[in-house]
Amino acid sequence: MTTARRSCIAAVLFALGTLPGASEEIGDAARGADLFARQCKACHQIGEGAKNRVGPQLNRIFGRRAGSVEGFTYSRSMARMGADGLTWTLQTLDAYLANPKALVSGTRMNYRGMAEPEARAALLAYLRDWSDRPQDIPEPEPTARKTDPDLAPEVLALRGDPDYGDYLASECQTCHQADGSDQGIPSITGWPEEDFVIAMHAYKQKLRPHPVMQMMASRLNDEEIAELAAYFATLK
Amino acid sequence: MKLNRRHFLGTGIAASALLTAPTVWGQAKPKVVVIGGGAGGATAARYLAKDSDGAIEVTLVEANPIYTTCFFSNLYLGGFYEFEKLQHGYDKLTGAGVTVINDMATGVDRAARTVTLAGGQVLPFDRLILSPGIDFRDGSVPGWSLDAAEIMPHAYKAGPQTQLLKKQVEEMPEGGVFAMIAPPNPYRCPPGPYERISMVAHILKSKNPTAKIIIADPKEKFSKQALFEDGWNRHYAGMVEWIGPDFGGGKVEVRPEAMEVVIDGEVTKVACCNVIPGQKAGKIAEIAGVTDDSVWAPVHPDSMKSKADENVWVLGDSSAQGDMPKSGFSANSQAKVAAMAIRGELTGSKTFPAKYSNTCWSLIAPDDGVKVGASYEPTPEKIASVESFISEVGEDAALRKATYEESLGWYAGITADMFG
Numbered sequence: 001m002t003t004a005r006r007s008c009i010a011a012v013l014f015a016l017g018t019l020p021g022a023s024e025e026i027g028d029a030a031r032g033a034d035l036f037a038r039q040c041k042a043c044h045q046i047g048e049g050a051k052n053r054v055g056p057q058l059n060r061i062f063g064r065r066a067g068s069v070e071g072f073t074y075s076r077s078m079a080r081m082g083a084d085g086l087t088w089t090l091q092t093l094d095a096y097l098a099n100p101k102a103l104v105s106g107t108r109m110n111y112r113g114m115a116e117p118e119a120r121a122a123l124l125a126y127l128r129d130w131s132d133r134p135q136d137i138p139e140p141e142p143t144a145r146k147t148d149p150d151l152a153p154e155v156l157a158l159r160g161d162p163d164y165g166d167y168l169a170s171e172c173q174t175c176h177q178a179d180g181s182d183q184g185i186p187s188i189t190g191w192p193e194e195d196f197v198i199a200m201h202a203y204k205q206k207l208r209p210h211p212v213m214q215m216m217a218s219r220l221n222d223e224e225i226a227e228l229a230a231y232f233a234t235l236k
Numbered sequence: 237m238k239l240n241r242r243h244f245l246g247t248g249i250a251a252s253a254l255l256t257a258p259t260v261w262g263q264a265k266p267k268v269v270v271i272g273g274g275a276g277g278a279t280a281a282r283y284l285a286k287d288s289d290g291a292i293e294v295t296l297v298e299a300n301p302i303y304t305t306c307f308f309s310n311l312y313l314g315g316f317y318e319f320e321k322l323q324h325g326y327d328k329l330t331g332a333g334v335t336v337i338n339d340m341a342t343g344v345d346r347a348a349r350t351v352t353l354a355g356g357q358v359l360p361f362d363r364l365i366l367s368p369g370i371d372f373r374d375g376s377v378p379g380w381s382l383d384a385a386e387i388m389p390h391a392y393k394a395g396p397q398t399q400l401l402k403k404q405v406e407e408m409p410e411g412g413v414f415a416m417i418a419p420p421n422p423y424r425c426p427p428g429p430y431e432r433i434s435m436v437a438h439i440l441k442s443k444n445p446t447a448k449i450i451i452a453d454p455k456e457k458f459s460k461q462a463l464f465e466d467g468w469n470r471h472y473a474g475m476v477e478w479i480g481p482d483f484g485g486g487k488v489e490v491r492p493e494a495m496e497v498v499i500d501g502e503v504t505k506v507a508c509c510n511v512i513p514g515q516k517a518g519k520i521a522e523i524a525g526v527t528d529d530s531v532w533a534p535v536h537p538d539s540m541k542s543k544a545d546e547n548v549w550v551l552g553d554s555s556a557q558g559d560m561p562k563s564g565f566s567a568n569s570q571a572k573v574a575a576m577a578i579r580g581e582l583t584g585s586k587t588f589p590a591k592y593s594n595t596c597w598s599l600i601a602p603d604d605g606v607k608v609g610a611s612y613e614p615t616p617e618k619i620a621s622v623e624s625f626i627s628e629v630g631e632d633a634a635l636r637k638a639t640y641e642e643s644l645g646w647y648a649g650i651t652a653d654m655f656g
Contacts, residue, residue, distance in 0.1 A: 174593075174649060178652070179652075181652070185642055185645030185648075218623060
């Protein structure tokens with residue numbers, strides 16, 4: 001990757017940024033490079049000659065199906081998300097970086113997540129530099145990032161009526177076994193409540209790909225999701 | 237379930253029962269009798285016993301001590317699932333506090349609120365749940381009756397009939413014809429006949445590749461049609477012929493003794509014939525007088541309560557509720573709403589707005605699974621679909637495999653939810 005190419009993309013981004021109503025530029029790629037060096041590089045390579053290490057190489061990650069780098073052995077959970085149709089875009093990668101286990105529950109990526117939206121944006125801008133140039137691919141991935149508000153703390157904290165939790169949870173238990181057995185459908189028993197809430201909102205916002213879960217989540221309001229999170233967190 | 241949590245809930249229920257249902261106090265416990273131990277009945281019995289914490293006496297009447305699920309029986313037919321794994325006992329339901337009686341219900345006296353069993357026992361009830369599945373309409377396929385089911389099996393109630401059909405398919409002579417007489421709407425498990433065709437084709441492809449399959453169908457279109465037709469073309473090219481009503485698929489006669497099928501006047505000699513007749517609510521629903529001219533039992537969309545009797549509920553295949561397909565998943569979903577509503581009436585526990593859902597997985601070939609599903613809510617007129625999805629033609633192999641594996645997980649999940 002040459003500096004010339006990077007600045008060329010920056011120019012394109014700048015141009016987009018000046019259009020009325022346009023989205024916000026991805027982020028500060030220089031800061032992203034620094035973040036990558038400090039937080040990602042121990043496991044992931046990117047750039048010319050990048051190889052799979054503890055984690056898969058990250059060249060051209062945008063537009064790629066999750067769990068699809070050849071020669072890398074993924075967790076069952078990541079492979080399942082890829083099979084279900086999870087593709088890496090600005091939106092899905094942002095969610096994954098924010099809380100890896102909320103998007104892909106059983107991921108082996110041993111990383112707690114990056115809370116600060118601007119830091120994630122910077123890292124995404126850096127990763128984006130090592131993907132294809134948008135003008136060279138038929139259906140380019142967006143180079144700018146839609147401002148997507150994170151979940152408000154009060155959404156994460158809602159708790160209500162345990163009787164209602166019982167009733168709501170009965171719908172989940174047609175497929176998800178209460179005792180946590182996984183015979184083809186993942187366990188949802190004993191999850192940390194916050195992970196559960198974020199995961200359900202990821203389905204509701206259609207970041208997570210599964211159609212049954214998207215449908216189930218779409219008709220749950222914030223209170224109901226919080227209720228279910230509390231129910232399954234304490235289920236034994 | 238954590239003990240302290242359950243204990244807390246139990247205390248809450250008992251307290252509210254005291255406040256809101258004083259008539260229960262000092263009398264015998266309220267009694268619920270459930271007829272039919274399948275996806276509707278077993279789930280309802282289990283949730284009533286579990287959630288009422290012993291405050292309701294729950295009795296389940298089911299003729300078979302070991303239940304064989306109709307869902308997944310096609311996978312047994314195709315060699316993807318063992319017959320024994322379709323079978324479930326009621327031990328855990330008994331352990332959960334349900335009294336299970338293996339007998340046939342033969343009479344319902346709604347005025348006296350009693351159920352009579354074939355063995356002579358009379359069971360009083362405060363609330364009755366009917367979940368008897370389907371029965372077949374007499375004369376819906378000319379030339380066929382239940383007496384002919386040993387020659388031309390229906391295999392639409394799982395058990396010996398399913399085993400018989402599998403044996404017949406496997407013993408078909410080389411190049412023989414397998415015929416299916418598909419049922420008119422509405423019927424149990426809309427994609428079921430077409431998944432079955434896929435399973436039969438899978439067996440014939442390896443054992444008897446010159447054999448042919450014909451489907452005589454009275455319907456203009458069928459569930460997941462594009463997905464099945466695409467799958468049949470990809471996996472079983474040239475083997476499957478679907479004859480819709482435009483080509484006489486609805487004008488059918490069968491001749492079991494001669495092993496002939498007559499479609500629109502044309503006689504075909506067949507090696508195996510699966511007759512799936514027209515269907516109606518299970519007989520006990522008719523006996524109880526809760527069915528109408530539609531031959532199904534109308535229910536209130538917000539509770540699954542019978543429109544004919546405020547003390548009777550009808551679940552699953554037998555009910556006429558609106559948009560939900562007749563499936564095990566639907567029955568299980570309806571059972572939870574019914575159990576909540578009945579518990580509310582009998583113990584004063586809290587009730588919440590009804591939510592229903594359904595997903596039906598089908599297997600087309602090894603690792604080629606598809607699904608269709610929807611969520612539902614009650615409206616004043618019916619249970620109405622609010623959102624739906626279906627697999628798409630052209631999905632990649634990894635997704636189809638994941639869908640099949642998910643169906644295995646669902647089977648484990650729903651049977652645990654039904655039987656404990």
